[in-house]
Amino acid sequence: MLFPIPPLDLSLLDVWVMFLAYYAGLITGVFAFAHALSQRADAFTAAERLTKPAWLGITGGGTFALLLFSLAGPGLMFWLAGLVAVLVYLVDVRPRLIEVQRGPRW
Numbered sequence: 001m002l003f004p005i006p007p008l009d010l011s012l013l014d015v016w017v018m019f020l021a022y023y024a025g026l027i028t029g030v031f032a033f034a035h036a037l038s039q040r041a042d043a044f045t046a047a048e049r050l051t052k053p054a055w056l057g058i059t060g061g062g063t064f065a066l067l068l069f070s071l072a073g074p075g076l077m078f079w080l081a082g083l084v085a086v087l088v089y090l091v092d093v094r095p096r097l098i099e100v101q102r103g104p105r106w
Contacts, residue, residue: 005019022071025079025086026063028083028086028087029083029086032062032086032089032090033059033063036089036093039101040101043100047097047100048096049092049093050093055089058085058088058089059086059089061082062083062085065078065081065082065085066083069082
């Protein structure tokens with residue numbers, strides 16, 4: 001459920017924050033999925049992380065949850081779970097993949 005653009009009114013600042021958070025999370029999810037898709041499969045094993053198909057499923061499912069659920073109501077729990085899944089990839093797995101593929105630094 002996509003958020004509609006709220007009207008420009010200072011009293012709706014909380015709506016604007018939720019609007020920006022929703023789309024920032026969605027962009028983050030798409031970036032994480034695209035990054036996982038573009039990496040070599042053997043880099044995941046070399047980095048001692050889950051396999052590439054597992055991370056594609058995690059980031060793809062997280063991005064789907066970010067797209068499907070909104071920040072209002074009971075869907076917030078699933079939206080947050082999707083965001084956490086995507087952020088775990090970006091904070092933990094992505095730096096390790098980059099380090100493994102770059103090689104040892106002198």
